[in-house]
Amino acid sequence: MSNIDPNSSPPESPEKAAASGTLIASLALRQRAGGVGVPAATVLVAFLMGGLVVLATGHNPLLAYRDIFNGAGLNWIFHPTTNVANTAAYNLSQTLLQTTTLILTGLAVAFAFRCGMFNIGGEGQYLIGLVVGNWIGVDFAGLAPLPHILLVLAAGTLAGAAWAGIAGLLKATVGAHEVISTIMLNWIAIWVGAWLFGDGGPLQNTANPTVPISNDIADSAKLPVFWGQQQLQGLHIGFFIALAALVVFYLVLNRTTLGYEVRAVGFNPEAAAYGGINVKMNLFRAMAISGAFAGLAGAIDMTGYLYHFGQIDVQTSSVGFLGIAVALLGRNTAVGTGLAALLFGALLFGTTHGLSSNVIQPELAGSLTYIIQGLVVLFIGADLLILSVWNSRKKLRPRTKAVTA
């Protein structure tokens, strides 16, 4: 325990850090080799600190976490059943529904990261995918199921790619920072979405013009449900599409020329350019592929279980932002993103709809998710640097002490 904890909490005691310096160095090595130690410790510390907040406000953190665990349906592993009449099985299916989305929005952030860019615009790209998915799902009602579904998914993916492509294009041509442009694109997408689904908007439902919600998509555009019932928001086959996306992400990055170039630009753009790689082209391409993942997430959510979307939903949606935490915690790798998506999917459902608890109300637990998410992102952004700072402290102890004083 003691050799893991200091890695993710701020370096309060240099002595302690110096004492376990060799362990930290070896951990850092394992980290670079794709280890799970530091991310796991980060999560642990975040949960501990979240628990302290719960404790300080007069609730029992252990019982609260147990209820969240059950609310996410993770207790299902003790009594596996495929019957969703069972609460644990139903909750698990809902957690996996959230995981599906988060895998894809996480990959959207991760792919750009591997090219050295921070795609903070997953939310906007996701919303654009949703909007286009809803439009095609509603308006092309005459199509047969398979082509209709494929059309919706393809259109949502392309729309997401195009939306992120704007930021990629600006980065490649005029050097506009992708963080600024994707933030702006997020809010443009949010307000355009609110307008489309709102009162008098083009995608508002036709039956009841005072309700700011879209029409339901046609049955032919709905993804088949394989666990649970369609009416009760069962788990749809989009889950497997998300898993396949993880594999595609891995293969594209590690086994193709495109992936090689994207990673080369991510490591060192100048060296990549010297090696004959078209840096600008790759910046644009990586950003568009990023957006494609998020757009696909939106289209899958629309065809998988949402079927319609409202103005309020646009303004409160946060799965795109959550993708940032997923990618960072997953270290921008396929396996890591999958596991992190499961963790945050469980937190998302387990703290809100799934939670039946006298210990902590869903309103509190839902905010606790954001606190834990924030702490994870805060620590994960610094953990490697904490390691290196400690390593240098060990070497230059007298001098660094003077610096921190």
Add this chain to the structure above:
Amino acid sequence: MSSWTARLENPVSAQLRDPAFSGYLGVFFGVLAAFLAIPPIEARTLTWSVLCGVIAMLFGVWTITRGRARLGWGAVASGVLGAGLGILATHSGTTNLNTVFNAALIAQTLAAATPLVFAAIGGLFSERSGVVNIGLEGMMLMGAFWGVWGADKGGSWVVGILVGAAVGGVLALVYGFFAIHLRADQIVGGTAVNFLALGITGYFLFQIYNSDHVSNINSTIPNVNIPGLDSSHFLGPAIGHLNLMIWAGFALVILSYIVVFKTPIGLRIRACGEHPRAADTVGINVYAIRYGCVVLSGILAALGGVYLSDGYGGGTFINNMTDGRGFIALAALIFGNWRPGGAFAAAVLFGFSSAVALRLQVYSASAATLFNVLPYVLTLIAVAGVIGRTVPPAADGKPYAKQ
């Protein structure tokens, strides 16, 4: 090209050739085009608005050809908008027009702009010292909640302001520790701050008030009633009863301009943001400057939040109250090219667009919603370089390692 720029550098001919004058003249005509059509003048014919709009556009085009592209495009845009507004205004009923455009619109614009002004000036200090702060949204949200809490529990809006500012400062200090000392990625850290603030405010809002909102806090930030202005039916509603924080915002802009550009401390701040190694070499404590600026940015953003909840909102806090205003402030900072006056002008423009969006409800709720994208679209166009370059401080976002 080189001889042309050389001539520009000559102070006398530069003044004579400076196309800024024609650019500002163009902007003025654009504003005039809109102004003619709305109350109190309310010309009911198209001629004057369109004429002024065309003049504005011509001045704009001329300015662009003289090398001041941003200003020129601004003049063209103001001409188009002015003429457009004029056409719209002459086509709509006088009653509606009076609901949308009246003197109170000025007050509402300033009220909507003030949270942005505080947060944007906060961001200015942070970014001028070399630390990108996309956590403005979160710091503002913390200020909004804890400000209302302080005003409620402390019984006075003064306590609210102090508590809100302190909490914003502490959150910024935490962010600063990660961004400056641990040299963590500043975008990641800022994102974390936004998540944390959303979680903490949502959690304690429900824990303390057992609801997703709290309203009617007794002590709100007072308005400044200027005696004598009420006799004027224009100045009275426009600036006669502005909130204390709005006036404080004006003062802040002037003060921050003086501090950043006219004092030694401002020179140090800018040095840290442009070339921290050089600053370090001449004995400036880069870490201290950056910590100071980041904490100040948290305090200012939080003050914007306190005004939002306990001034503009009349003692109300609802979950996620800031709703992207921190990002609009960031946009204003970028749009204003990291300068206090520019950031202020952009914040007022964005405040105006949200005030108009509120009032457009009488025409069409749908159009009013869509109107909210304006700040973001304008900023996107600005960073795209269509209307001249936006130039951030050279070392903005780059952690500094002492040697």
